[in-house]
Amino acid sequence: MQELRERILADGEVIGHDILKVDSFLNHQIDPAFIQRMGREIAARFVAAGVTKVLTVEASGIAVAAAVGLALGVSVVFAKKRRAVTQQGDLYAAKVFSFTRREAVHITVSPKYLRPEDVVLIVDDFLAHGEALNGLVSIVRQAGAALAGAGIVIEKRFQRGGEALRAAGVRIEALAAIEKMENGEIIFA
Amino acid sequence: MQELRERILADGEVIGHDILKVDSFLNHQIDPAFIQRMGREIAARFVAAGVTKVLTVEASGIAVAAAVGLALGVSVVFAKKRRAVTQQGDLYAAKVFSFTRREAVHITVSPKYLRPEDVVLIVDDFLAHGEALNGLVSIVRQAGAALAGAGIVIEKRFQRGGEALRAAGVRIEALAAIEKMENGEIIFA
Numbered sequence: 001m002q003e004l005r006e007r008i009l010a011d012g013e014v015i016g017h018d019i020l021k022v023d024s025f026l027n028h029q030i031d032p033a034f035i036q037r038m039g040r041e042i043a044a045r046f047v048a049a050g051v052t053k054v055l056t057v058e059a060s061g062i063a064v065a066a067a068v069g070l071a072l073g074v075s076v077v078f079a080k081k082r083r084a085v086t087q088q089g090d091l092y093a094a095k096v097f098s099f100t101r102r103e104a105v106h107i108t109v110s111p112k113y114l115r116p117e118d119v120v121l122i123v124d125d126f127l128a129h130g131e132a133l134n135g136l137v138s139i140v141r142q143a144g145a146a147l148a149g150a151g152i153v154i155e156k157r158f159q160r161g162g163e164a165l166r167a168a169g170v171r172i173e174a175l176a177a178i179e180k181m182e183n184g185e186i187i188f189a
Numbered sequence: 190m191q192e193l194r195e196r197i198l199a200d201g202e203v204i205g206h207d208i209l210k211v212d213s214f215l216n217h218q219i220d221p222a223f224i225q226r227m228g229r230e231i232a233a234r235f236v237a238a239g240v241t242k243v244l245t246v247e248a249s250g251i252a253v254a255a256a257v258g259l260a261l262g263v264s265v266v267f268a269k270k271r272r273a274v275t276q277q278g279d280l281y282a283a284k285v286f287s288f289t290r291r292e293a294v295h296i297t298v299s300p301k302y303l304r305p306e307d308v309v310l311i312v313d314d315f316l317a318h319g320e321a322l323n324g325l326v327s328i329v330r331q332a333g334a335a336l337a338g339a340g341i342v343i344e345k346r347f348q349r350g351g352e353a354l355r356a357a358g359v360r361i362e363a364l365a366a367i368e369k370m371e372n373g374e375i376i377f378a
Contacts, residue, residue, distance in 0.1 A: 030251075030267070032263075033262070058247065059248035059267065063251055073222070075219065075221070076252075078217065078219070078248065112212075113217060
């Protein structure tokens with residue numbers, strides 16, 4: 001998506017050789033109209049897949065996932081990052097290591113909101129090492145639901161998180177795919 | 190907002206005498222079209238306030254805040270719940286106790302995205318004891334920005350979180366206000 005690549009080049013900050021900070025429009029401040037355009041673009045790529053539910057994980061994925069759900073006319077479920085007092089009973093769960101936060105969290109989804117008859121589109125802001133995506137795929141499998149694929153805003157290809165899933169036949173669409181980041185420069189795939 | 194009150198009565202679960210679980214459309218699963226309607230309603234109530242930025246806190250407030258921002262044509266900033274590796278330098282911060290999670294968290298906002306010239310509308314999913322709202326108001330004050338008020342989806346009046354702020358002149362608008370919850374029954378204000 002040309003607008004996204006331009007925005008990454010204009011506003012993205014490369015930290016070290018593997019962190020891309022896009023706090024100005026995606027991860028801390030969001031531009032709602034731009035989020036809607038990205039959501040519609042992800043929705044368009046999966047419009048023929050018969051999606052019945054969008055699945056993401058709190059927090060940065062929520063706005064984009066809501067825009068995808070709005071465009072497809074389906075509900076959005078966001079996995080929670082720990083068990084809250086209001087979450088009771090059996091939950092689908094996966095352990096996810098966050099390289100940004102340097103800690104493992106449990107992500108959980110209530111079986112009420114992900115059913116075996118669902119066709120699920122996973123949406124997230126970043127795909128890097130694939131920890132969150134693998135956790136979300138595991139939750140879709142636990143629910144016995146069908147997986148339409150994953151729509152990602154920014155994929156950092158060099159961290160190879162998508163390789164195993166693509167090899168296993170999972171369709172992954174990224175709006176911007178970064179081949180490498182060197183000396184603060186961003187090179188798209 | 191009539192549609193919201195009906196939805197709360199149809200889908201809300203009262204746990205004990207103070208927790209209202211609305212996981213089916215707001216806090217775990219979200220209905221994107223309904224979220225848009227709620228966002229437009231909050232935006233309409235503050236349309237004359239000259240809002241330049243919407244402020245919320247991750248995670249459940251993000252979808253509604255994005256809808257408000259879209260309707261008002263302004264950016265949305267979501268306070269983060271702890272310092273991540275990608276957040277560096279001085280931050281506006283407030284300590285917030287979560288009664289749902291029974292723990293205190295630090296919420297932070299980068300000074301880059303909240304400026305003294307901003308007119309800020311705070312948006313959140315719930316107002317109960319007022320912990321999150323007080324923390325967000327503190328952050329607006331730290332930034333030296335003007336506060337247009339707060340737009341809340343569900344206010345639980347009996348937990349009195351809005352009283353001190355209203356007494357101090359802060360305008361708080363709730364789409365649904367609950368006077369009390371008794372024996373699983375929800376009584377609106």
